[in-house]
Amino acid sequence: MNAPTSRLVLRAALLTLVAIAATFALDPFRNYQLATAAGCFAAVAGLTVLVGLTGQLSLGHAVLMAAGGYGYAIASTAAAEALPGSDALPFLAGLGGAVAVSGVLGLLLGLAAARLRGPYLAGLTLAMVIALPSAANVIPALAGDQGRGAPFFPVPEALSSLIAVEQWHAWLAIAVAAVAVTPLAAMRRGRAGLRMRAVLGDETAARLAAVDPAKVKTGAFTVSSLAAGLGGAVLAVATQSVSPGAYGLGFSLLLVVAAVVGGLGSIGGAAAGSAIIVVLPWLVDSAASALPADLGQRLNGNLAVLLFGAVVIAVTAARPGGIAGLPRRLPRPPFTRNTRTPETEPNQNTER
């Protein structure tokens, strides 16, 4: 391990500890929201690295999360039946299942993604989201609209007097999210990240420098899927269920919103974006319920969507770099610096 990477791992470990410590200051429902946000964070981090570094726009990361969730539910249920009495082993088996299912799906999609550009890849991934409910109804293992249950992971005996179950699930969520995101951060600042930027900047130039764009794109999509799959596993742990309704088009687009608002390519921005997409709808619904019943009911569910639209427009207009801000510490390859302004670069590339 070289010095920058070990520093990064240390920083990730510290942040994880701080996040876990923070759960003590939250009540159970906030901890549940934190767990949900951690799950989204893993997926959004994967998405933001994918879009920001390779310019591949995926609108279907919800499906990859669902794949991870189903993988978790199926593997952990099987493990819980095979090994009754153990809670930790089904959890680990579930994570394995999530990685396997989302990895395979991500690899297949990534192979297609390497051959598609901009709107075509967006269209393909969008179709995946729309197809999910039908797929769930056709494939018996996915158990239709009702979805699959995942085993409940209770608080271990030693901790049960100290923490509530939501807090325990928040811990698990934070730990899994850390495991999912740290490699992404390391990859982003390492050689792989450099290759991705090279491909993003100019594919022909990259090929001349012996970087194979197809391989880089496929690899990036697969890695991004793994993170999303682990995010789905986190949601399956927190909610003990996976159903197509939880991973609809609205949610999938919210993941993109989180990545854009946070700042494409930025991991810290992904964390902020995830927190926003979890907390904002809840805040809006709470506010709407304070309105007169008739008006409140009419706004219920619509107001949050409206607000997200406004936030995205405001952020792209005022700070195209997102919450993460513009001063990037990363060295930028010279050719991108000369041809495009950094903040608009990912968008231009995804649209060509």
Place this chain on the structure above:
Amino acid sequence: MPAPSKKTALAAAAALAAAGLAACSTPDEDDVPGVTDDTVTIGTHQPLTGPAAAGYASISAATDAYFQYLNDNGGVHGREIEYLVKDDAYNPSETQTAVRELVGEDEVFAIVNGLGTPTHTSVLDYLDQQGVPDLFVSSGSLTWNQPETYPNTFAFNADYVTEGAALAQYAVDQNPDATVCVLGQDDDFGAGILQGVETVVGDEVAEAQEYSSSNEDVTAQIGAMMAAECEVNILGTINGFTALAVGTAAQMEWFPQWYVSSSGADYPTLVEYLGEEEAPLLLQGMASVNYLPNSPGSDWYDLFRQINEDYNDGADFTGNTVFGMSVGYLFAEALAAAGEDPTRESLVAAIESGDLAGNGIVPLSYSEDDHAAYRSVGIAVVDEGVQDFVGTTYRVDDGTVEQIEADPVPLENDGVPGQ
């Protein structure tokens, strides 16, 4: 390896400080959650928006209207009931959030009448783990009746197997030679109805079809049933799909007999789907099962009608209204029986005691080892635009169906328990 020592120290300090706040997140066991000297707060999750809203959104409004009526008449043991209704859009993932908010934030005493099989299944383990009474689930799945696994969960609807068996028995009693077919939702609902039908007619179900609620088209299913020359179609469908099935068949100029589960046979609701003009013709003779006081002119019916006028802005009075108010009454009765100072334990014990009467046309069957509400159902038929009981009542026990006498619970004390 260069260690960022300042950050480490900061983080450690933060962790220590946070650990001191541990009490914030640990469960508090001194007070009874949701119960104060003058209020009892309970919550529910209901589809107020989304695909199921049209069929079921009126239930919680009716329950709330009953509670307002009850509160104006002194409440229960001097406590008013606060009923928190959260929208889950019939989406299990939203149910998760809604119920956690009710339990974690609003600290409700109990969850009452959570609606839907897929939705409520997703919070079953959570509620069990939290020890929250999970009362009168608004679904006929057998899942809610597992006292050993889920000691705090109680069903409200007659289960779908019971309904399917009673419908099939009535069909056979009317015409032993009829060709019986089943159309069911592709979950516990449809499967339960089919299972019930099969306990009566064995493997003589001529055609069993399924639909998915996310696909609003049943042409293929109805076509297959028409091709199989079905005479009696038993439906395990929600209201919207009952209307869709009947309407689709009519478009094909096919008019078989319809026997429909209570969850999808609310006549006024079906009229909204099919239209004032056509509905009486299309639904003439539709048989269904029910167990609540839905007879126009009965004391309960009249009381609920009055409450609906006074406390529900005179909303359309449907089977959902009766259902919602019946749930409210049953909860009030259980709360009254739980004593002057109710706890979650005494509430569950009051229901398990078997002393609750409810307001059905048949007795409740709650006991320590049976968490099903109704094991008997009455047959109701639509005749010239009026849906009423025809006096035939079936009891279903372990796969046997016997005809019994209805035994309606009389109205006492204007529907205010515990006086």
